[in-house]
Structures are given as C-alpha cells and as structure tokens.
Amino acid sequence: MAATGNGKPKRDTYRHGDLRNALIEAALELARQGGPEAVVLRAVTRQAGVVPNAAYRHFGDRGALLHAVSQAAMAQVARTMEAEQAALPPTADPVAAARACFRAVGTGYFRFAQEEPGLFRTAFHVPGDMAHAADDTAAGVSGKTPFELLGEALDGLVDAGLLAEDRRPGAEFLAWSAVHGLAVLLIDGPLRGLLPSQAHEAGQHVIDMIERGI
Amino acid sequence: MAATGNGKPKRDTYRHGDLRNALIEAALELARQGGPEAVVLRAVTRQAGVVPNAAYRHFGDRGALLHAVSQAAMAQVARTMEAEQAALPPTADPVAAARACFRAVGTGYFRFAQEEPGLFRTAFHVPGDMAHAADDTAAGVSGKTPFELLGEALDGLVDAGLLAEDRRPGAEFLAWSAVHGLAVLLIDGPLRGLLPSQAHEAGQHVIDMIERGI
DNA sequence: CCGCCCTTGTGTACGATGTCCACATTCGGG
C-alpha cells in the first residue's frame, strides 16, 4: 500500500487484476508525450507498479504492446473525427450536410495530429501497423475505424451527387493520401511549427484540393 | 591487412583516411535493407573496420549520423526524379512538356519509395529530418533538392498556363502532401504489397487528383 | 471444505546498444 519513494503506485495484492489494460494505459501516456520510441517496456511496467517481465504474460514482446497502443491511438483518431462531425451545425440541406460530414473527417484527422502528435505518430509511424487501420480494435465509440468513417463520408458524397459514382472506387486512398501526407508535414516536416490557425487553413486547402480532384 | 575472420575489411594504416564518408556509406547500406532502425552504430563502425567510438570523431551522436544518412537518401530521391525527367520522350509542345515534367517528379518519388523502401523511410520517416528537405546536402546531380525540383515543375505549370498564378503559392505543399501520403500507404500502409503495376496506377491517379485539384 | 494446478507476477541473468573517459597513434605546420 505504501509508495516506494518514487511515484509508482505500489499495490498490496500479488495479482494486479487488470494488468494488460494498465500497461496499455501507461504506454499510451508515454507515447502521448514522446511518440512510439518513448514506450519503453521497463518504464511502462514501472508505471504499472510491476516488474518488467510481467508484461510478457500479456504481450509476446515489446512490438505486440506497441501494436496494441497503436490500435488504441487509432481509436482516438476515430473519436476525434466523430467529435468533429458531432460538432457540426445542423443543416437542412442534405447536400451541404454530406459535404460537411466529409470535410469533418479530414479536419478531425488534422486536429488530432496537431493536438496529440505523440499519439498520432504512434498510431501511424510504426512500420506495418498502418495496415491494421481497419481492425475493430481501432474503432471509436461508434464502432467505426478512421478508415470506415472516411469510406462512409465518401458514400455520402456519392449519395448527395457530389461525387460521380465511377470515381468512388479507390477514392479513400486518394483522400487518405493527401490528408495523411499533410498531417506528416505538419508534425515532422517543414510545416511543423505552423500556428494552429495557419495549420487549419492548410488543412482546409488540402481538403479543397481533394474535393476538386477526387 | 589480413581479415579478422568475419567480413570486415581490416586496414593496415592507423588512420582510415576517409572515415566519415565510409561510415555514411556503410550506414546507407544498412538503411537500404532495414530502414532507419537498422543503422546501428556498432554495426556501421564494424563495417568500416573501426571501433565503435571512432564514429564520435565525425558525428556528435547516432542521431547526427542518421541525419547525414537521411540527407544522402534524400539526394537519391532527387536523382530518381531527375532520371525520370530525363527519360521523358522529347516533345515539341511546351505545354505537354511542362505537364510531363511535373508528373515525372511525382512518379520518381513513387518509384524510389517502391524500389528502395528502406532508404525512403530513412529519408522521411525520421522525426524532424524532413524539415531539412531543402538543405543542399539533399540535392541530386543537378544540385536541386526534391523540394526544389517540385517547385520548378510547378513554376513550369504556371508558365505553360496549366496552373493559375494565384493558385501557385503553397501548391508545393498540396502536391507533396498527396504524393508523400500515398508513398507511405504503399510502403507501410494497407496498400503495401500492391503489384508494381497497380502501384504505378495508383500513383498516376494521385497525380491526376493533384492536377485537377491543385 | 480442501488440495491441486494453471495463470500471473518475481528474481536473476545475459547480450546488445549508445555513450563517456583516458590513452595511443599519427599528421602537419612552426
């Protein structure tokens, strides 16, 4: 029950009870403020008040833990998108609504990248984990992954007549490419350090380009 | 003079002569077949036939070495773009030429990403190094960086009347976003494993989108 | 209610890595 001098919350029960989630939670915090390379096995387990090897009962290796964290971060991307859509002012015009819904997907993506660069990098910068962007573990509160949210928004554009049906196939990759590319430029690239307002404007320009060019 | 049993080329002179470049060269090879995380200080120096600490006479730390490698990789991107432009069939029509020149920039980018994923990731995946994409250390044979090649191609589009002048400012970031985004999807993302022909087609679609939407 | 066993956490240990320090060697300019 007593703390060990440093900040680790010592537990009195031998079993932890919910170590797996505690590890993911601790790793998420580490990743939030340092990106994927900051999620260090020993630091994570220390935070959970447990010896390093305990992690191996729940994850095959550090990569497996990182993967779980990546999925959790992706789920936060989805939630940010959903929040952006939910904050949209109600419109009677279904065409304008479909367009706004689509733009909100991109805007949410940019917003998350700027507000949580560490988590964003953890979600996507990890080689090979982007391939799981459609796994349900990456879903938000609506149960949809960022990729699925994008797909639905594109379907909405088609229904509203804003996107020709023959352009629909593969459109998610065009949109995703442009949005993800800018996000990376904003975080690690030459656009890093842009003021939030400038970044927002840049994001809108990219979305404009997508709408015109898709 | 004699080899030490493993493959390291032992030298007989105490001084190496050109260690700095030898280290970069060795690191480039490591990066080529394993990405940035494969450029391990001890492996690099071993390859150069030198003790690990020798690297510190030429680079402040591993990050500095990695940065130099990143710049060298970026220069290779520039060379691939230049090669793509040089391979263009000659055209009398200057408008078509400007357009082809622009598209070659993107095509070269995609080609490099697919042919040398390790180097590509080293050039851009390293947090913070993308910000130096305009440094001369990243230039190709023509002395131009990938970023500058893109800018010139866009200027060519304006001159040819293919791009309105008021759309020119900031256009490099729109184009770069889309191209870089797809490259990442192709290498690490859900589009990885696409056949070269499919990847090429996807790349052309992205460039189509840029031309329409820029 | 009891004893067994499978799950979960602990302790110790090892090899690899980045980096620091003191020392050895060599080259170039006075």
Added chain:
DNA sequence: CCCGAATGTGGACATCGTACACAAGGGCGG
C-alpha cells in the same frame, strides 16, 4: 625536427529487451 591537434583504441557503464527458473494465489474438481 618536434609538438600539438586530429583521429582511432580500449575499457567501462547504464539501459534496454528478453529468457529461464521460481513463487504466489485464485479457481476448480472432489
């Protein structure tokens, strides 16, 4: 020719991921 600056060496250390053997304890059959 000789001395100091530049360059490479050797040894050491903290930290990291991970393997192996062991301890604790909760749940299940009897």
